[in-house]
Amino acid sequence: MGKTQIVYTACSHDCGGRCVLKVHVEQGRIVRIETDSGDEPQLRACLRGRAYRQRVYSPDRLQYPMKRVGARGEGRFEKISWDEALDTVAHELLRVKETHGNTSILFISAGGSQSAIHVGIAIERVLASFGGYTQTWGSPSFEGALFASMATYGTMTTGSAREDLLNSRLIIIWGWNPAVTIWDTNTSLILAKAKEKGIKIVSIDPRLTESTAVFANEWIPIRPGTDAAMLIAMAYVMIRDGLQDQKVLNAYTVGFDKFQSYVMGEEDSIPKTPAWAEEITGVSASTIERLAVGYATTKPAALIPGWGPARGLMGEQFSRAAIAVIAMTGNIGIKGGYAGGFMRAFHSREMIMPRGVHNTVEQGTPPRKDSLYKLRGAGKPSSTRIHRAKLYDAILQGKDGGYPCDPKLAYIVTSNLLNSHPNTNKGIAAFQNLEFIVIHEQRMTPTARFADILLPVNTFIEREDMVPPWLGSPYYLYQNQAIDPMYQSKSDRDICAELAPRLGITDYREGKTDEEWLRLITGRTGDIPDFDRFKKDGVIKLHFTEPFVAFKQQVEDPADNPFPTLSGKIELYCEHLAEMNNPRIPPIPKYLPTPEGYDDPLRQKYPLQLLSTHYLTAIHSTLEKLPWLEEVKPRRVWLSTYDAEKRGIADGDEVLIFNDRGKVLVRAKVTERILPGVVDLPQGAWFDIDENGIDRGGCANVLTPSEHSPGGAWGVNTVLVEVKKA
Numbered sequence: 001m002g003k004t005q006i007v008y009t010a011c012s013h014d015c016g017g018r019c020v021l022k023v024h025v026e027q028g029r030i031v032r033i034e035t036d037s038g039d040e041p042q043l044r045a046c047l048r049g050r051a052y053r054q055r056v057y058s059p060d061r062l063q064y065p066m067k068r069v070g071a072r073g074e075g076r077f078e079k080i081s082w083d084e085a086l087d088t089v090a091h092e093l094l095r096v097k098e099t100h101g102n103t104s105i106l107f108i109s110a111g112g113s114q115s116a117i118h119v120g121i122a123i124e125r126v127l128a129s130f131g132g133y134t135q136t137w138g139s140p141s142f143e144g145a146l147f148a149s150m151a152t153y154g155t156m157t158t159g160s161a162r163e164d165l166l167n168s169r170l171i172i173i174w175g176w177n178p179a180v181t182i183w184d185t186n187t188s189l190i191l192a193k194a195k196e197k198g199i200k201i202v203s204i205d206p207r208l209t210e211s212t213a214v215f216a217n218e219w220i221p222i223r224p225g226t227d228a229a230m231l232i233a234m235a236y237v238m239i240r241d242g243l244q245d246q247k248v249l250n251a252y253t254v255g256f257d258k259f260q261s262y263v264m265g266e267e268d269s270i271p272k273t274p275a276w277a278e279e280i281t282g283v284s285a286s287t288i289e290r291l292a293v294g295y296a297t298t299k300p301a302a303l304i305p306g307w308g309p310a311r312g313l314m315g316e317q318f319s320r321a322a323i324a325v326i327a328m329t330g331n332i333g334i335k336g337g338y339a340g341g342f343m344r345a346f347h348s349r350e351m352i353m354p355r356g357v358h359n360t361v362e363q364g365t366p367p368r369k370d371s372l373y374k375l376r377g378a379g380k381p382s383s384t385r386i387h388r389a390k391l392y393d394a395i396l397q398g399k400d401g402g403y404p405c406d407p408k409l410a411y412i413v414t415s416n417l418l419n420s421h422p423n424t425n426k427g428i429a430a431f432q433n434l435e436f437i438v439i440h441e442q443r444m445t446p447t448a449r450f451a452d453i454l455l456p457v458n459t460f461i462e463r464e465d466m467v468p469p470w471l472g473s474p475y476y477l478y479q480n481q482a483i484d485p486m487y488q489s490k491s492d493r494d495i496c497a498e499l500a501p502r503l504g505i506t507d508y509r510e511g512k513t514d515e516e517w518l519r520l521i522t523g524r525t526g527d528i529p530d531f532d533r534f535k536k537d538g539v540i541k542l543h544f545t546e547p548f549v550a551f552k553q554q555v556e557d558p559a560d561n562p563f564p565t566l567s568g569k570i571e572l573y574c575e576h577l578a579e580m581n582n583p584r585i586p587p588i589p590k591y592l593p594t595p596e597g598y599d600d601p602l603r604q605k606y607p608l609q610l611l612s613t614h615y616l617t618a619i620h621s622t623l624e625k626l627p628w629l630e631e632v633k634p635r636r637v638w639l640s641t642y643d644a645e646k647r648g649i650a651d652g653d654e655v656l657i658f659n660d661r662g663k664v665l666v667r668a669k670v671t672e673r674i675l676p677g678v679v680d681l682p683q684g685a686w687f688d689i690d691e692n693g694i695d696r697g698g699c700a701n702v703l704t705p706s707e708h709s710p711g712g713a714w715g716v717n718t719v720l721v722e723v724k725k726a
């Protein structure tokens, strides 16, 4: 034991937390992982971070470069040298560029790694220097919320510090489950303190979530995709009873009159009463009345609109309607209030994540009349870009289908693409259409099996880096290297440094070592005075006398601090949306029926609404097949007792979930904790499609539509299915 070394690092996968990991190393091997026991607030890792040892040593780690020898997707590979692998990748890139042009190179990276230097952008830089590529837009996470945030507030910095929730008198969590999804490491701690303080917490969710069970005083179940109707009916109650904060609306917003005219039915002869909303949402009119009055009269109050309800084919209407109701209660820019929107509260992410070739939302760019791109696809203003949900259609149809290019080569990094993107079966077909696929991966994922060249990457435990919090809390984490890279694996950066010269790109590293880059980035933040100290401590926590409150300046001193929108005000009516001239995305928030929603005629055939939530033991698919985690909580489809009885299904039975896109076989969790008519298959399980086309892995995306909302939100929470006993 005397020889144990303790190395400070932090997880940098796409989990809602970012926590301190203390890795115990003996003779070059990890023997144990502990977490923060230092200063408050401690950044304590959950079961997933602590189980990470099993991922580093998992038997499916990729050990050496490989080339495909079987059919695509079959998973038969042969070991090759790094030289042969990189020569082949370079050769294919040059060939495709020569024959089809740079736009036929598709670059795809997702959330796998979110550190400062070892990220997907490392590869993107090589491809940019190589003459360009086709990029994707449309974040799976937040595009609906981001779109609403940009359209209404003109910024993504709309969140207040978590500590400020302790100044609230009422907290409404709407489609938000941070007990599982974390949403920055100490959110649950703050909610627990709020509960201890006696602050009332209401949860609106089709599921009785862990957060609801632990923190909430009241659960209001609602039909997926109908939340905008409930919010709009709350606005109706407030206007009818004169409860809206008219002073705030007059001073800080534009377009309330138009919204009011829609809400009261002057525009379309349909008053959006609680009774109207009850029909749509399944929430009783009296509950809607009570919540509307409670929220309007309990000040300050924080309504937190999650990203889950916005991850649907009309997703942005929920996020926009939430902001409208929040504005009506005057809870913007004040202590204990909450503005909704994207909900960034601190700049750590912008400070150390590379800006690279592009990044989400250019902050600080003044609003422009022609900046519609800032709404749709945010910081990706390229003429050659494809929405991530439409990738497979783009590969299958190319320019003939109206897409900006004919994709021929896919360069995939930090993503289990076929697993995480909607409509896996279509994806598999599309992948057969590509001339060449190169993938950088750590494990033999279902997507990795489709590579022509597969390159092994090391994990954050095996390299040096640093990482910001997931959303926007005031701290930074340093990632010390704990062990040598496993087998022949390399970092994405090292791969790029060796690939770049083969493409005629000299000086990829710009003459700097990784450590020099890390020092430079640290210095640039202005938040970390001493790099060596930061590296030694593994963490820097910033302390403020007052918790950050979004839009405090705009509200306290509006003359000098306009909102960063065209009008300088909160745009309940958004001119950019009016320019889009699309009835499916009107300039004021409206409730619009959702494709594959509760009232879609397709319900005759597929009567159940499928959600695919983020799971306790998972980071998407990154932690699949780790025995410790599987033991804690195996994956199941949630099915209500009512729906189960109707179908003769008992708890633990194998069931088939299906629609026109695919079939999935999993075990059922029969529970009172989900609204009848709704099922939940947590996202992320590795697909494993058998010879009959049935996925035995339990991957939700076998069932989801490859479509997006008019604003760009993914449609993975608006999906119709049927379930039967297998």
Ligand SMILES: Nc1nc2c(c(=O)[nH]1)N[C@H]1C(S)=C(S)[C@@H](COP(=O)(O)OP(=O)(O)OC[C@H]3O[C@@H](n4cnc5c(=O)[nH]c(N)nc54)[C@H](O)[C@@H]3O)O[C@H]1N2
Binding pocket: 014, 015, 016, 017, 111, 140, 141, 142, 174, 175, 176, 177, 180, 181, 182, 183, 204, 205, 206, 207, 209, 222, 223, 224, 225, 226, 227, 306, 307, 308, 309, 310, 312, 611, 612, 613, 614, 615, 616, 617, 618, 619, 620, 684, 717
């Ligand atoms: N443990 C864990 N944590 C994670 C992740 C993970 O994979 N695992 N992933 C991280 C990432 S990248 C992201 S983007 C976030 C995602 O964070 P979220 O988007 O907040 O997570 P979800 O679980 O998809 O959805 C949250 C809640 O919304 C509810 N919901 C879904 N549709 C509707 C609806 O129409 N109306 C209402 N009212 N509620 C609805 C779901 O039942 C769920 O309880 O989580 C992060 N945190």
Ligand SMILES: Nc1nc2c(c(=O)[nH]1)N[C@H]1C(S)=C(S)[C@@H](COP(=O)(O)OP(=O)(O)OC[C@H]3O[C@@H](n4cnc5c(=O)[nH]c(N)nc54)[C@H](O)[C@@H]3O)O[C@H]1N2
Binding pocket: 013, 014, 110, 111, 112, 113, 118, 140, 141, 142, 311, 413, 414, 415, 416, 417, 419, 420, 421, 422, 440, 441, 442, 443, 445, 457, 458, 459, 460, 492, 612, 613, 614, 619, 620, 621, 622, 683, 684, 700, 701, 704, 716
């Ligand atoms: N049905 C449904 N689908 C969803 C969602 C949903 O709610 N429902 N949520 C969506 C959301 S919010 C997100 S963010 C996406 C996530 O989509 P993805 O980012 O594709 O998710 P993962 O499955 O975690 O895949 C990440 C991969 O990166 C690899 N990786 C990790 N570190 C590194 C590294 O340093 N280098 C390289 N080259 N690879 C690395 C991991 O091994 C893993 O296979 O999924 C989306 N998909």
Ligand SMILES: [Mo]
Binding pocket: 014, 111, 140, 141, 142
């Ligand atoms: Mo995400």
